[in-house]
Amino acid sequence: MTEETPRQATIFDVARLAGVSHQTVSRVVNDLPNVRSSTRVRVEEAIKKLRYVPSPAARALVTRRSRTIGLIATGGTEFGPSSTVLYFNAAARDARWSVFTANMVDSNPASVRGAIEAFLRQNVEGIAVISGHEGSVDVVAGMELTIPLVALEATRHVGLATVGADQYSGARTAVSHLVELGHRSIAHLAGPAYSVDARERERGWRDELSGHGLAARVIGVGDWSPMSGYTFGSTCSLEGVTAIFASNDQMSIGLVHALNERGLRVPDDISVVGFDDIPEAAYVSPPLTTVRQDFERIGRDMLSTLLARIDGDGTTSLPHSVPELIRRSSTAPARTTP
Incomplete structure (x- = not known):
């Protein structure tokens, strides 16, 4: 014996419960004028009680819009x-x-x-x-x-x-934070070239350094993944570098892991800033300084x-x-x- 599927409420069910015509229900559903406020409230309560879901096709016929x-x-x-x-x-x-x-x-x-x-x-x-x-x-x-x-x-x-x-402004904020901490050689791990966001973050890094009279010397390019951050952290020359601004948090996580494997402590030897503030950023070791987007x-x-x-x-x-x-x-x- 199979359980019978509950019947979906129709516009006529709503009309009966609210004590109005189905045309009035249609006017309420499609937010059309000339419906008394008390009637509108009664219809909306009936819709909620019956869990009525209007048909998009029927709504389009009434309003001439598909929504x-x-x-x-x-x-x-x-x-x-x-x-x-x-x-x-x-x-x-x-x-x-x-x-x-x-x-x-x-x-x-x-x-x-x-x-x-x-x-x-x-x-x-x-x-x-x-x-x-x-x-x-x-x-x-x-x-x-x-x-x-x-x-x-x-x-x-x-x-x-x-x-x-404003990706550019966010990047400048990240680099400014590092400069305020006394860092003068700040590397950057950029995102892929096809990304406007990545290019704006790189531009912000360069301009903020330039504004403080600092050179943009060390840069790598990743693909947003932790693996690309790990690869950069494992292979790049970091002579004299005391901080790295990475273009997203996932790359930062891979980067920190690679730095640890190289015997470099974060943040004692090298500070790291990410971008995005993903949920994991607050729980990695050490918790990641980052730039939060809403x-x-x-x-x-x-x-x-x-x-x-x-x-x-x-x-x-x-x-x-x-x-x-x-x-x-x-x-x-x-x-x-x-």
């Missing part, structure tokens, strides 16, 4: 983009919008264009791009679409609304910017948020030479 968004997400499991995707989707649910998502490991132009074309067939009202790959943004911007677009981007992009954190704010700002453009208010971009330095035990005053 759907397309989301291009590339970069696999990279912490920043994946966190932003989660908060973007949460904000969309709160706003009662549906999101069609195309997740991609890389930013192959043909795949990105194919996803956009699929979104258009589904009548999405706008498209968001959350990607660590600059090429994804370029592909979408180059398609000259007639629906609103918004992208996660460290720098402004002509003709495209952008939202993000991914929840970024995801919600992306959604609000896109919805504003869909509503035609002319919004182009919100001010980029400023990352915050989180001081922990991986940084200390520069060692003194006997």
Whole structure:
């Protein structure tokens, strides 16, 4: 004997419970005018009690709108983009919008264009791009679409609304912290060349050093992974270096492990600063000084910017948020030479 699946509530069930017509329920669901406030409250209570979920197709017929968004997400499991995707989707649910998502490991132009074309067939009202790959943004911007677009981007992009954190400012804050601790030879482990974020962090490192009359001498390039941080820490020449600014926390974790294997103590011999403030950063040994990005704010700002453009208010971009330095035990005053 099998258990019978509960029947999903319909608009007519809601109407009966609220004591109104199904047309009135439809007007409440689609947030249309000319419904008395007391009636609206009664219908909303019935919807909640019955756990009624309106049909997107039926809603579109009434409003002439799909209330759907397309989301291009590339970069696999990279912490920043994946966190932003989660908060973007949460904000969309709160706003009662549906999101069609195309997740991609890389930013192959043909795949990105194919996803956009699929979104258009589904009548999405706008498209968001959350990607660590600059090429994804370029592909979408180059398609000259007639629906609103918004992208996660460290720098402004002509003709495209952008939202993000000020990566350049965050990097300068990290390097300034090390300079204040007396460090004068500060190396950098950069992220991959395809990443606008990585390039902005490197630029911030260079400019902050230059502003203090210091040379940007030692630099390596990683791929965001702990392994690339470990490789840099194992093989690079660190003669005279007393601090390293790494472009993300995962690379910092691999880097610290390699330094320990080389007999270099963090922070006694070399201070290390990361970027992002991933959950593990506070619990590694030593706890990692890093630059925190507010991914929840970024995801919600992306959604609000896109919805504003869909509503035609002319919004182009919100001010980029400023990352915050989180001081922990991986940084200390520069060692003194006997």
